[in-house]
Amino acid sequence: MTTMTIVAEQVYDEVSKSVAEDTKNVTISLDGDTYAHKDFIKSKGFMWDADRKEWSFVAERTWFKANAYSTLREIAKTLGIKSSGIIISGTEAKEAMRTMDK
Incomplete structure (x- = not known):
């Protein structure tokens, strides 16, 4: 099974001195049975992460x-x-998904 995960990256916020969600970037990842579609996935700008296998x-x-x-x-x-x-994870990613077609 292949899954798609959409998440706002986490960044360190100097003001609050804590980890917060990035309001500028969203990371989309694909994992699972993707080998047959690797050329298609590459054509969409995705990069293979061998350590994470995604x-x-x-x-x-x-x-x-x-x-x-x-x-x-x-x-x-x-x-x-x-x-x-x-899978949509994080407030910023959910907000980005909610507003992406507006």
Whole structure:
């Protein structure tokens, strides 16, 4: 099974002296049975992380809002990812998903 994870990166916030979600970038990762689709995934700008054994793509929030809906639908359809295989983690990532088509 292939899963897609969408998460706002965590950054250290100097003001609050704590780890906070990045409001500028969203990371999209793909893991699982992706080998048959590796060329397609590469063509979408994803990079292979051999240590984590997953594909990842860091998107600026502006790109995400403008392009993610169509790109993520195409990836999910091509790789056969069902809605149960899409994980959205973090407040900023959820907000980015909610507002990406506005």
